[in-house]
Amino acid sequence: MPPTTAHRRRRRRSPRPRPRRIPRSPAQLVEDTVGEILLRLPPNDPASLVRASAVCKTWRRALADPTFPARYRAFHRTPPVLGIFWGDAVLVPTTSFRPPAADHSDCNVLDCRHGRVLLENPSGGLFVWDPITGDLRRLPPVPDIFSLVCNGAVLCAAGARCDHLACHGDAFLVALVGAGIDGVVHACHYSSETGAWSALTFALIEYIYLPPDHSNTTCITVDNVPAALVGDALYFIGDFGNEILRYDLVGENLGVVDPPDVETCYDGVVVMPEENGRLGFAFVKANSLHLWLMETGPDGFGRWEKRRVIDLETLFPVFNLSPYLTGFVDAINCIVMTTDDAVYTIELESLLTRKVCKTEKPYCCCLYTSFYIPTCASGVLPASVANGD
Known part of the structure; x- marks a missing residue:
């Protein structure tokens, strides 16, 4: 039995193109991973956030992100x-x-x-x-x-x-x-x-x-x-x-x-x-x-x-x-x-x-x-760690 016109249309219809995923750069992947690590620092040791901010610029940027304090509190509750x-x-x-x-x-x-x-x-x-x-x-x-x-x-x-x-x-x-x-x-x-x-x-x-x-x-x-x-x-x-x-x-x-x-x-x-x-x-x-x-x-x-x-x-x-x-x-x-x-x-x-x-x-x-998040993790870096890497 010959295919109908509707069947022909379905056969000729090209598949819908999938949205192209833009790969993240290695640097972005590193910062995402660092952010997840910093969220897991224990809240009963606020000094650990200060020490983490002195590791490198990438860690300081993650801690200085304005959204970090809210994410940190939501994670630990x-x-x-x-x-x-x-x-x-x-x-x-x-x-x-x-x-x-x-x-x-x-x-x-x-x-x-x-x-x-x-x-x-x-x-x-x-x-x-x-x-x-x-x-x-x-x-x-x-x-x-x-x-x-x-x-x-x-x-x-x-x-x-x-x-x-x-x-x-x-x-x-x-x-x-x-x-x-x-x-x-x-x-x-x-x-x-x-x-x-x-x-x-x-x-x-x-x-x-x-x-x-x-x-x-x-x-x-x-x-x-x-x-x-x-x-x-x-x-x-x-x-x-x-x-x-x-x-x-x-x-x-x-x-x-x-x-x-x-x-x-x-x-x-x-x-x-x-x-x-x-x-x-x-x-x-x-x-x-x-x-x-x-x-x-x-x-x-x-x-x-x-x-x-x-x-x-x-x-x-x-x-x-x-x-x-x-x-x-x-x-x-x-x-x-x-x-x-x-x-x-x-x-x-x-x-x-x-x-x-x-x-x-x-x-x-x-x-x-209470949660205490030092200024280094609230968008303002202490002068003692603001300079240098």
């Missing part, structure tokens, strides 16, 4: 622990990072979060400090009722819109929770965008702690433990873990959440964010780490469920007595624990335990986490 604060505002480095020269030793550290540090001067005044840039912002006077700040938190104002890997210099919020008498606590927050404090909000706690030397006074306490940021709310520990204070940053209201029904534990209690925006609760008892999770019941109300119990003696090569739960760092999803001689972080998912540093002051530390 988890910021390193650059240093630790022992109560006062003197950063003890745990890496090669050294903050710009600044003396804030007369201040106490209330919180570290999203690359910022909240400082309190005992003689009066609150400050927000960025150790990476050296920027120090003094906040307006707090309401008179905060004659003594019991706890506070600093956080990026962008919330879920920011990945918090490089939010230095952006807008921030500072929340304060203060103790009161007759079972009353109060809270408010400051916005760097408005430059003002919000209205005060109050909550009544039924449980009253009576100090032995103040039998005629009923008062409560707010523990100096890092707050947990879950969604738009901050959770603070009150009365040695007997109460959890929930401060809603959007609704500007303060409420009370009952903790799990467990005995009071004096070896440390923390609250922490969990997956799917849930609240976690942890405490140490008898050398074991107890983890609880807030679940929503069929009636729509939250109820605590025991998640697991971890034997701490299995996590440490040589177990030290008196483990104390110091806090939780949401940037690295780690529990912070001190022992007789060191500070450790424990990843909750993998249970990987890392020694951060030796202990200087028991039960009082605050870890500072």
Whole structure:
């Protein structure tokens, strides 16, 4: 059967030419490879980027590429622990990072979060400090009722819109929770965008702690433990873990959440964010780490469920007595624990335990986490390596 006209057309149709691939030059291939290598330098050793910039011009060009810092942070995702604060505002480095020269030793550290540090001067005044840039912002006077700040938190104002890997210099919020008498606590927050404090909000706690030397006074306490940021709310520990204070940053209201029904534990209690925006609760008892999770019941109300119990003696090569739960760092999803001689972080998912540093002051530390990319990797080469090959 003779082929039809359509068949003839198909036979005569020439194949579509493939787009011509322009080969990259050997120099471009080398720079691409160098860039991939430099991305893999460990973020917990910022000095390695400086040393790499002194190797040759090709390496310096790769590090000076304006896109390198964002690619570097996106590749590693988890910021390193650059240093630790022992109560006062003197950063003890745990890496090669050294903050710009600044003396804030007369201040106490209330919180570290999203690359910022909240400082309190005992003689009066609150400050927000960025150790990476050296920027120090003094906040307006707090309401008179905060004659003594019991706890506070600093956080990026962008919330879920920011990945918090490089939010230095952006807008921030500072929340304060203060103790009161007759079972009353109060809270408010400051916005760097408005430059003002919000209205005060109050909550009544039924449980009253009576100090032995103040039998005629009923008062409560707010523990100096890092707050947990879950969604738009901050959770603070009150009365040695007997109460959890929930401060809603959007609704500007303060409420009370009952903790799990467990005995009071004096070896440390923390609250922490969990997956799917849930609240976690942890405490140490008898050398074991107890983890609880807030679940929503069929009636729509939250109820605590025991998640697991971890034997701490299995996590440490040589177990030290008196483990104390110091806090939780949401940037690295780690529990912070001190022992007789060191500070450790424990990843909750993998249970990987890392020694951060030796202990200087028991039960009082605050870890500072952030990416630090020296100027040689941010588009400006240090004078010491700018000349020569």
